[in-house]
Amino acid sequence: SRTVNPGDFVENMGSPKPMFTIVDNRRLELTVTVPSSQIASVELDQPLSFTTDGVPGRTFEGRVSFINPAADESSRTVKVIAIVDNSDNALRSGLFAKGSIVTGERKGVLRVPRSAMLTWDPAARAGVVYVVSGERAQRRSVATGAAATDVIEIGTGLNAGETVVTRGAFNLRDGDRVTVVTSPGA
Secondary structure, X not given: OOOOOOOOOOOEOOEOOOOOOOOOOOEEEEEEEEEOOOHHHOOOOOEEEXXXXXXXXXXXXXXXXXXXXXXXXXXXXXXXXXXXXXXXXXXXXXXXXXXXXXXXXXXXXXXXXXXXXXXXXXXXXXXXXXXXXOOEEEEEEEEEEEEOOOEEEEEEOOOOOOEEOOOOHHHOOOOOEOOOOOOOOO
């Protein structure tokens, strides 16, 4: 009997293919592609967060460890590798992931849920929301900025602390009476 270590080649009855591979999943490499138009904002050691259908309901963290110096000509993307701590072995090699790389941080930014936007034109950076003023809905045009998965940055048109309608706004008209309902945990 012989001890097998990670990286050892184990002969498979004369076949050139290894019989099995030993994998250490405690630290994984996540390979992602970034559009070449966005690569200037990606740097080594930037945080990255992602989800995978293989482990639903959980967000994982990693850090950028490698940025390919050349873009893929056909897809115009750049390969980026992030190191992910997997000491609890929740992740498995080969899973597909969806996530984002944090390329900057700004403080004091006003954001609203995407569901609050009655209309939104990202190209024009403009939208419309309903603000609750007293017991009435007030239609308000807003200037929008960056958007994440479920939130949109508001440049002008709203003030911090104002309540916006997030459900049923398509049924409202300016001046309609509204009732504010807060869901548990909100």
